[in-house]
Each structure stands twice: as structure tokens, then as C-alpha cells.
Amino acid sequence: MGFQLLLLAGGAVGVAAIARRRGWPAPLLLVAAGLLVSPLVPAVPLQPQLVLYVFLPPLLYSAALDSSYLRLRDAKRAVGLLSVGLVLFTTAVVGLVVHLMLPDLPLALAFALGAIIAPPDAVAAVAVGRRLGLPRRSLTILIGESLFNDATALTLYRVAIGAAVGGAVSLWEGLGEFLFAAAGGVAIGLALAFVFAWIFRHTRDSLVENTLMLLIPFGAYLAAESVHASGVIAVVIVGLYLGHRMHLQGFGTRLVSDSVWKVTDFFLEAIVFALIGLQLVTVIEGITGYSPWAVAGYAAAVLVVTIVSRFVWVFAVTTVVKVWRKGAGPSAAESVILGWAGMRGVVSLAAAFSISGVAERDRALLLFLTFTTVIGTLLIQGTTFPALIRRLGVSSEQEQYEDRLAEAAAQQAALESGLAELERLVGELDGEPDEIQRQVIEQLREKSWRRSLSAWERLGGGTGAGGAETPSALYRRLRRDMLQAERQVFVRLRDERRLDDEVLREVMAQLDFEEAILER
Numbered sequence: 387m388g389f390q391l392l393l394l395a396g397g398a399v400g401v402a403a404i405a406r407r408r409g410w411p412a413p414l415l416l417v418a419a420g421l422l423v424s425p426l427v428p429a430v431p432l433q434p435q436l437v438l439y440v441f442l443p444p445l446l447y448s449a450a451l452d453s454s455y456l457r458l459r460d461a462k463r464a465v466g467l468l469s470v471g472l473v474l475f476t477t478a479v480v481g482l483v484v485h486l487m488l489p490d491l492p493l494a495l496a497f498a499l500g501a502i503i504a505p506p507d508a509v510a511a512v513a514v515g516r517r518l519g520l521p522r523r524s525l526t527i528l529i530g531e532s533l534f535n536d537a538t539a540l541t542l543y544r545v546a547i548g549a550a551v552g553g554a555v556s557l558w559e560g561l562g563e564f565l566f567a568a569a570g571g572v573a574i575g576l577a578l579a580f581v582f583a584w585i586f587r588h589t590r591d592s593l594v595e596n597t598l599m600l601l602i603p604f605g606a607y608l609a610a611e612s613v614h615a616s617g618v619i620a621v622v623i624v625g626l627y628l629g630h631r632m633h634l635q636g637f638g639t640r641l642v643s644d645s646v647w648k649v650t651d652f653f654l655e656a657i658v659f660a661l662i663g664l665q666l667v668t669v670i671e672g673i674t675g676y677s678p679w680a681v682a683g684y685a686a687a688v689l690v691v692t693i694v695s696r697f698v699w700v701f702a703v704t705t706v707v708k709v710w711r712k713g714a715g716p717s718a719a720e721s722v723i724l725g726w727a728g729m730r731g732v733v734s735l736a737a738a739f740s741i742s743g744v745a746e747r748d749r750a751l752l753l754f755l756t757f758t759t760v761i762g763t764l765l766i767q768g769t770t771f772p773a774l775i776r777r778l779g780v781s782s783e784q785e786q787y788e789d790r791l792a793e794a795a796a797q798q799a800a801l802e803s804g805l806a807e808l809e810r811l812v813g814e815l816d817g818e819p820d821e822i823q824r825q826v827i828e829q830l831r832e833k834s835w836r837r838s839l840s841a842w843e844r845l846g847g848g849t850g851a852g853g854a855e856t857p858s859a860l861y862r863r864l865r866r867d868m869l870q871a872e873r874q875v876f877v878r879l880r881d882e883r884r885l886d887d888e889v890l891r892e893v894m895a896q897l898d899f900e901e902a903i904l905e906r
Contacts, residue, residue: 394430395653397423398660402652409517413510413659414768417761420663430664434740437732439607441654442536443621447603448647450533450625451632457526458626465530468724469505472531472699473538476504479695480688484755487684491748494550499752501542502738503692503759507731508532509655510768515727518775524720528727536733537618541567543737551743563614570615575623578606582624583631592638596646602628658732662760665735669757672750681751685758692759693767697725719778729768730760794838801838805831836861862904869897 401419405412458465480500485493508528515525545560582602589595606624607617632640673681700721708715716724738756741749808830812819819827836858855863876893879885 390428390430394660394664395657398656399653401660402656411510411514411768411772413513413655414764416656416659417663417764420660421666421761422663424664424666427664429668430661431668432661432665432732432735432739434736437658437736438740439604441658442733442736443603443607443617444600444650445654445658446533446536446618446621447606447625448651449529450622451629451643451647453529453533453626453629454526455626455630457522458530461523461526461530464527465534467703468527468531468700469534470538471703472696473501473504473535473542475699476692476695477501477539477542480504480691483691484684484688487687488751491751492550492744494546495744495748495752498543498546498550498741499688499738499755501539501546502752502756503688503730503734504542505535505539505730505733506532506696506728506763507733508727508729509731510729510764511727511771514768514771515723515775518772520723520775520780521720523716524723524780527724533622534619537568537571537616537622538564539733540618540737541616547741547743567614567616568619570613571610571617571619572623574610574613574615575606575620576627578602578609578620579624579627582628586628586635586639590636592636592642595635595639596642599628599643600646600650662732662735662764665757669754673754674750675747676751681754684751685755685762688755689759689762692730693728693763696728700725719780722778723775723780726767726771726774729763729771731764732760734760797838801834804834808834865904866901869901873897 397419398416401416402412404410405415477497477500480503481493481497484491484496484499488496508531511528512525512532514520515528541564542560545563582598585598586595589598602624603621606620610617610620632643635643704716704721734756738753741752808827812827815823873894876885876890880887880890
């Protein structure tokens with residue numbers, strides 16, 4: 387089993403690397419690859435506990451760290467309507483349709499299926515949207531929805547499964563459980579956020595702080611789930627709070643954190659999406675006692691209802707908002723984008739695999755319907771999403787220009803403040819600066835002006851008049867070539883045994899940091 391998992395991880399990373407090199411959406415290629423090889427390799431069972439307790443917390447935490455609390459607060463109504471309202475609506479519609487198609491299936495299980503497939507996973511949609519320049523508000527809404535909708539769906543799922551296994555659960559009992567899970571998740575998340583913020587204020591050690599950050603999502607999730615609160619909400623709250631305060635950490639913590647979470651996201655997402663495709667044979671083999679055509683019809687109906695219900699909700703809410711605000715609200719193109727960005731993910735599949743205590747025939751059918759909905763939304767909506775964005779002409783070009791303008795103005799203000807501080811410090815020197823001190827002071831002034839000039843140059847797309855190379859671009863290009871020549875000298879001296887490996891690593895790190903600054 388260990389070797390099998392190692393092959394899975396290696397293969398998933400390889401496929402994801404190809405997708406990145408070609409500029410393709412990695413999640414879609416990984417799912418397609420998993421579907422193709424599933425009949426050819428031994429079954430790799432998807433363990434629900436592994437997904438919910440190992441994969442989900444760090445992915446949620448990383449997304450929350452990278453999100454903007456301020457933008458989410460501005461879009462809180464839209465996020466709430468999608469992460470709570472749409473999940474409830476989808477659960478109800480899918481549950482009723484499934485009950486009408488399969489009257490022998492207990493009503494509670496029909497609603498459980500609705501809760502399972504209600505929450506979209508925005509990973510694929512956000513990846514495509516960022517690459518194609520989707521407006522920031524649309525991306526913020528999609529990210530916010532994916533951060534909070536799992537909490538709503540998993541709570542509804544627990545209520546529905548409890549009703550199916552243990553008997554009737556009243557509406558008030560279900561509402562009470564939902565409110566307790568949400569409030570408990572928020573309370574535990576805030577408590578842990580304050581604790582870890584205090585710890586980080588007193589550590590100032592980038593290695594220790596980033597090691598703690600790797601443990602935080604698991605601790606928050608387990609702490610909340612142990613008291614039947616929402617682990618998802620707890621993790622998201624901690625991530626948003628600490629991410630909003632990341633500027634208070636040391637530069638080393640921020641640099642290391644960025645790299646750590648990029649690697650973690652890439653690795654876990656590669657495995658997760660490959661696992662989805664690899665469940666094909668396992669899911670199909672479990673179906674017994676149904677006509678293949680009947681099962682295919684049920685799957686197609688559930689997929690269509692899932693996609694259509696999102697459109698119905700998005701356009702209904704958009705219409706109400708526009709009437710309420712007298713015409714102000716998202717455009718029709720933005721509503722279509724939000725409506726089509728409903729790709730489902732591994733959380734739905736993990737919830738379906740965790741069903742227990744019901745008839746095996748019913749469980750196999752629910753698992754199959756979940757699997758086909760996840761695959762259908764990923765392959766149908768995911769593959770057409772880029773073309774839809776281009777066709778509708780939805781773009782963030784104006785936002786990008788405004789960002790560059792704001793950055794340039796901020797760089798100018800920061801430059802003036804930094805130079806004023808430099809002049810104050812120069813004035814505190816004993817006597818007139820000597821020649822060496824004057825050279826250092828002039829270098830500091832020149833570096834500050836170069837940074838400010840670079841920000842203004844980016845307003846013109848990084849080129850000068852007539853498409854000529856700007857001074858900053860020329861500086862970066864020449865300095866990168868110089869750094870490469872310097873590295874070759876250090877390596878040659880190491881190979882000639884005139885420089886120790888430890889010294890080589892230190893000087894290479896200095897050159898690498900300088901090149902990283904040039905790139906950014």
C-alpha cells in the first residue's frame with residue numbers, strides 16, 4: 387500500500403507538472419488521467435478520514451491565508467448567499483428530484499445526496515479565472531464560497547444521515563445543530579487565532595513560526611470537530627485572521643511561508659484530483675440491482691439539476707439585488723461566470739464514501755451519483771470555463787491598471803518617507819560623512835529611486851517609448867546575467883576545492899535572494 391501511494395503521489399506530481407508547463411488547468415488533467423488509468427492499476431481507495439482530516443485542513447488554511455479579509459468582508463452578502471443559501475437550495479432541489487425519481491430511496495438519503503453534491507470546489511475555477519484575468523470581485527466571491535460552503539454542506543449531511551440511520555430529526559433540531567456548528571467553529575477559530583497571534587509576537591523565529599503554521603490547520607480542525615462544531619469554519623477563521631496580520635511577522639517568516647504553502651497546495655491538490663479519477667472502477671463495481679440505462683439516466687438527471695439549480699439561484703438572487711439597489715449589481719456576464727463555476731470536488735466524494743449504516747445498495751447508488759456529478763461538472767464546466775470567460779469578454783484589465791497606478795503612487799509615498807528618514811539619520815552622524823559613507827548614502831538613494839521608477843514603468847507595460855527596453859528592465863536583465871556569471875565562479879572554486887560547500891551555500895543564498903528581488 388505504501389508503494390502504491392508513493393506511485394500515486396509521483397504520478398500526480400508528474401501530470402501536474404505537464405499541465406503547468408503547457409498552461410493547462412492541472413485539476414482537469416489530473417482527473418482525466420485518473421479516469422484513464424483507473425482500469426489499468428490496482429484500486430486506490432479514497433479514505434474519507436484521510437481527505438477530511440489530512441487533505442482538507444491545510445488546503446482550506448492556505449486558501450484563507452492567501453485571501454483578503456477586507457475583500458471578503460465587502461462581498462460578505464454574496465458569499466453568504468452562495469455558501470449558505472445556495473447550498474440549502476441545491477440540497478432541497480436535488481433531494482426532491484432524487485426522491486421523485488427513486489421513491490423507494492428514503493427521503494433522508496435523497497437529501498443527504500443533495501447535501502453531498504451541493505458545495506462546489508473553486509480550485510479549478512479560480513485557477514482558470516486568475517490565468518484569464520477574471521475580475522477580482524468574482525474571484526473573491528468564488529474563493530469565499532469555497533471557504534465556507536463545506537461547513538454548511540457537511541452539517542446538512544450529518545443531519546440527513548442521522549435522520550436516515552437513527553430516525554426522524556425535526557427541522558428545529560437540524561437548525562440548532564447547524565447554528566451550534568457554525569457558532570462553535572467561529573468561537574474556536576477566534577480563540578486559536580488570538581493564541582497563535584500572541585505566540586508569533588513573542589517568537590520571531592521564521593523556522594519555528596512556519597512549523598507551527600503547518601500544525602495550526604490540523605489543530606483547529608480537530609479542536610472544533612471534537613466538540614461537534616465546524617472544523618472547516620474554525621480553520622478558515624484562523625487562516626483569515628493570521629493572514630490579515632501577516633505584515634506583523636518578520637520578513638523571513640513571510641518568505642518561507644509563501645514557499646511552504648505553494649509547495650503544500652501543489653502537492654496535496656495533485657494527489658486529491660488524481661484520487662478522484664482513480665475511483666472510477668471502485669464506484670462502478672459497487673452498482674448492483676439496477677439497469678445500466680436507468681442508472682445512467684439517474685446520473686444525467688442529477689448532474690443537470692445540480693448545474694441548473696446553481697444558475698437559477700444566482701440569477702434569482704442577482705435579480706432581487708438589482709431591484710433592491712435600483713439597477714446596481716453584477717452584470718449578466720458576471721452572473722453567467724458565477725453560475726458556470728460550480729465544479730464539484732473531493733469533499734463531496736469523501737462524504738459519499740463515508741456513508742455508513744444504510745443498505746449497501748443505496749450507498750452504492752449514492753456514491754455513483756456523487757462520482758458522476760463530480761466528474762461531470764469538472765469535465766463539462768471545467769473544460770468550457772476558459773472559453774466562456776473569453777467569449778463573454780470579462781476582464782480585469784482596468785483593475786490591473788488601477789493596481790499598478792496605486793502601487794506606483796504608494797511606492798512614491800514610501801520613497802519620500804524612506805528618503806526623509808535617511809536624511810534624518812545622515813544629520814545625526816558625527817560631522818560630515820566621509821567618502822565611503824557618502825557612497826553608501828548615495829547607493830541607498832539610488833536604490834530607492836530605482837524601485838519607485840520601476841513601479842511607474844510598469845504602468846506602460848514594462849516598455850519605454852516605441853517599445854524600447856526601460857532602464858529598470860535593462861538593469862534587471864543585465865544584473866541577472868551578472869549573477870549567473872558570479873554563480874559559475876563560486877561553483878568552479880568549490881570544484882577546485884578552494885571553497886567549502888557550506889560557504890558556497892551561503893553565497894548562493896545571497897545571490898538567490900537578490901535575483902528573487904529582481905523577479906518581483
